[in-house]
Every structure is written in C-alpha cells, then in structure tokens.
Amino acid sequence: MPENVTAAPGRPGVALVRPPGPRLAEGLVTHIDRRPIDLELARRQHEGYTAALAAAGWRIRQVPPADDLPDAVFVEDTVIVVDGLAVLGRSGAPERRAETAGTERAVRELGLRVARIEEPGTLDGGDVLQVGDTVYVGLSGRTDEEAIRRLSAMLGALGRRVVPVRVAGALHLKSAMTALPDGTLIGMPDLVDVSVLPGLRVAPEPAGSHVVVLGEDHVLLAASAPRTAEMLRADGLRVTVVDIGEFEALEGCVTCLSVLVHDHR
Numbered sequence: 001m002p003e004n005v006t007a008a009p010g011r012p013g014v015a016l017v018r019p020p021g022p023r024l025a026e027g028l029v030t031h032i033d034r035r036p037i038d039l040e041l042a043r044r045q046h047e048g049y050t051a052a053l054a055a056a057g058w059r060i061r062q063v064p065p066a067d068d069l070p071d072a073v074f075v076e077d078t079v080i081v082v083d084g085l086a087v088l089g090r091s092g093a094p095e096r097r098a099e100t101a102g103t104e105r106a107v108r109e110l111g112l113r114v115a116r117i118e119e120p121g122t123l124d125g126g127d128v129l130q131v132g133d134t135v136y137v138g139l140s141g142r143t144d145e146e147a148i149r150r151l152s153a154m155l156g157a158l159g160r161r162v163v164p165v166r167v168a169g170a171l172h173l174k175s176a177m178t179a180l181p182d183g184t185l186i187g188m189p190d191l192v193d194v195s196v197l198p199g200l201r202v203a204p205e206p207a208g209s210h211v212v213v214l215g216e217d218h219v220l221l222a223a224s225a226p227r228t229a230e231m232l233r234a235d236g237l238r239v240t241v242v243d244i245g246e247f248e249a250l251e252g253c254v255t256c257l258s259v260l261v262h263d264h265r
C-alpha cells in the first residue's frame, strides 16, 4: 500500500536506503586517490548509518539492490523528492544511470508521482539542496544547465525557486555545502559560488559541510567532522555521529546514503 508521504519539512517519515553491493570497491572516484575498500566494514558502517536514521524516528525502506552497480549505495543521487513528486535523475556519470530503475520502484511504492530528467540533461541528486522554498542546484561535473532548466520548470509548479550554484573542485553541491535545521548554509566557501547565496557558515573541516537534518534540532554528521560536531553541539543542536569511512573513500558523505521523505502534515 502506498504510504502518505511527501518531502515537505516536518517530522520524520520514510528513509530510502540501498545496502552496498559486492562491487562497491569499483565505485567511481574523481577528486581523490583510490584506496582499497573493506566490504565487510562498509556493510557494518551502512548498518550503523541506517540504525542512526531509525533511532531518530525514520522508517527505513530499502531500495531494491543493484549488485552490478558499484555506486548504487549512494541512493541520494538517483532521485529528488519535493512534496508528492519524485524526480528521477539522469547521472552525469553514464555508469550510474541504471541505478534509477530500483529507485523508481521504491518511490512508486510510496505513492509518489514520478517525473524524470530526460536526455540530454544530466543531474545527480547530490547536487540538489532543498532549504525551505529554495532549491539550490549545483552546476557540477554531474549536473548541467539543461537539467536545471527542466527541474526549475517542474519545481516552479510546486512553488519552489531554483537557484543554480557553480561548484568547482567538489563532486556535488552537497559535497561542498548543506543546511542546518534553521536553514543556515554550512560548507566550504572556496568550492561554491557564494555570490548567489544568502551567506555560508564556514565548516571547520571539509566533512563538516555534510549535514543531514534528522529532526528540528537534530543533525547527523560523519565521524570525520569532530570539530563541526563540537561547534554544532555548542549551538545547542543534538548531533549524532556515524563512521562512514569506507564510503568517504569513494567520495560519498552522510547525505548521499539516503533519501529522506517527510510525512504529510
């Protein structure tokens, strides 16, 4: 049965995750050197990540596995959910395009309407950051202007304003910046075109640019961002920390391992 879900901000809803497959170590790396991956450790880290979402009240739904696709665990890149609409991406990395098939099944089961970025546009979900009614979209190696135009038209109909943001030296926009629960942007100013942003709080370390909002005063951070965790705790936020080192070795971060779909209010 479809669940009554949307991506509107509110209390926790469904978290889509996709466990790592046997070919994880073959995942793409673009801006860092490749190192060996410990698949068993990666599986345990993924379980820890999923458990942290569940402990914060998110109902876990697994996207069907795609064992032939090394990067399938980075499920965030396959879809953007805005209100009751799921927009399937079309990755700028051709090797990743087949990942959307399983995601489409999962979002249809949730009862979401489905649209998609069509050829020739390319877009990865890791480039899409929703903050209130504003949707920042990275112009990156994975997402192009054509896709941003298409997304803009789709989301304009839902009352959203799309703001393109040039990204340089990072894989995706959300590799370089995310948002805190109050909407404050946090990240690395050298990696994004800050001239189009309302402001950007500097993260004390690169991994501190990656924040998942678990609840109104609750965030998830990687263990590789201890100074950011300390700073945000001093702000009064509840901070849950997870070790995702095997995914960071493939240029992943805490945002990319899930798609959070909020319940209807």
Ligand SMILES: NC(=O)NCCC[C@H](N)C(=O)O
Residues within 6 Å of the ligand: 027, 028, 029, 030, 071, 074, 076, 077, 093, 096, 125, 126, 127, 171, 172, 174, 175, 250, 251, 252, 253, 255, 256
């Ligand atoms: N949203 C994300 O940060 N996704 C990480 C994707 C990592 C993967 N190895 C890739 O290069 O596509």
